[in-house]
Amino acid sequence: MLELGAGCGVISIALAAMHQPREVIAVELQPELHMLITRNAELNAIATLRAVTSDLRNLPDAHVARESFDAVVANPPYRASNAGRISPNAARHVARSEASATLEDFIAAASRCLRPGGRAALVFVADRTAELIAMLREHRLEPKRIRFVHPYAGAPASTILLEARKHGGIEAAIEPPLILFEAPGVYTKEARAVLDEIASRAPEK
Numbered sequence: 001m002l003e004l005g006a007g008c009g010v011i012s013i014a015l016a017a018m019h020q021p022r023e024v025i026a027v028e029l030q031p032e033l034h035m036l037i038t039r040n041a042e043l044n045a046i047a048t049l050r051a052v053t054s055d056l057r058n059l060p061d062a063h064v065a066r067e068s069f070d071a072v073v074a075n076p077p078y079r080a081s082n083a084g085r086i087s088p089n090a091a092r093h094v095a096r097s098e099a100s101a102t103l104e105d106f107i108a109a110a111s112r113c114l115r116p117g118g119r120a121a122l123v124f125v126a127d128r129t130a131e132l133i134a135m136l137r138e139h140r141l142e143p144k145r146i147r148f149v150h151p152y153a154g155a156p157a158s159t160i161l162l163e164a165r166k167h168g169g170i171e172a173a174i175e176p177p178l179i180l181f182e183a184p185g186v187y188t189k190e191a192r193a194v195l196d197e198i199a200s201r202a203p204e205k
Contacts, residue, residue: 002064002113003027004056004074004106009037009049011073016046018201021071024049025064027056029100056101056109069113071121076106078125103128104135111139114166119144122164126157133162142168147175152182 001019003012006026016024026037026049037051052063080103103124110120120141124132126148133143141164148157157177180191187195 001025002069002072002110004072004109005029005076005101006033006037006051008033009040009051011075012037012049013040013044013046014198015073016041016049017044018198020048022048025069026051027054027059027064029053029055057105059109059113064113066112067115069115069118071119072110072114073121074106074110075123076103077101078128080128103132104139107135107139107141111141111166114141116167118166120164120166122160122162124160124162126160129160132160136162136164141166142170143172144168145173145175147178149178149180151180153179 145163149159
């Protein structure tokens with residue numbers, strides 16, 4: 001399993017704990033976050049997680065071989081390079097906007113690294129859904145499962161969860177929406193169940 005733009009490694013650690021893949025590679029551009037990934041893996045006793053400091057546009061074959069992964073996960077920056085305010089915090093600017101890598105860079109990297117039939121799972125901003133799907137198909141990743149996330153019932157979707165398969169057939173399941181909150185600060189039963197499942201599978205210290 002490969003995570004692109006891993007940040008401090010929270011997703012990689014959760015996936016390693018929940019699904020126990022043979023190996024998880026967490027790719028992160030910023031060296032200070034690479035150190036946090038390594039430290040977090042140690043604190044959570046995740047021996048199968050390895051952090052790699054690299055630009056995802058030029059991944060080192062020695063660590064991230066082409067067409068060698070069963071699954072790739074990514075949460076690409078939501079803001080296009082020419083949209084929104086620039087954060088004064090350099091690390092946040094890189095993480096939240098396309099300052100160092102665009103949506104297409106993430107998708108192209110995922111396609112290069114996935115074996116045929118491998119799956120890509122992405123979390124992205126809902127209002128760029130059309131762009132996301134078009135770009136996935138351009139890079140031979142066919143959307144297979146789509147779910148929109150809404151902050152409240154009746155509110156517009158804020159996020160899309162999408163699973164694509166490399167060289168997959170042309171059909172996609174549109175799953176029921178995920179509603180996060182019943183009221184401010186109060187999770188819905190389903191959202192709470194997801195969080196509880198992740199917590200229950202966390203490794204014991």
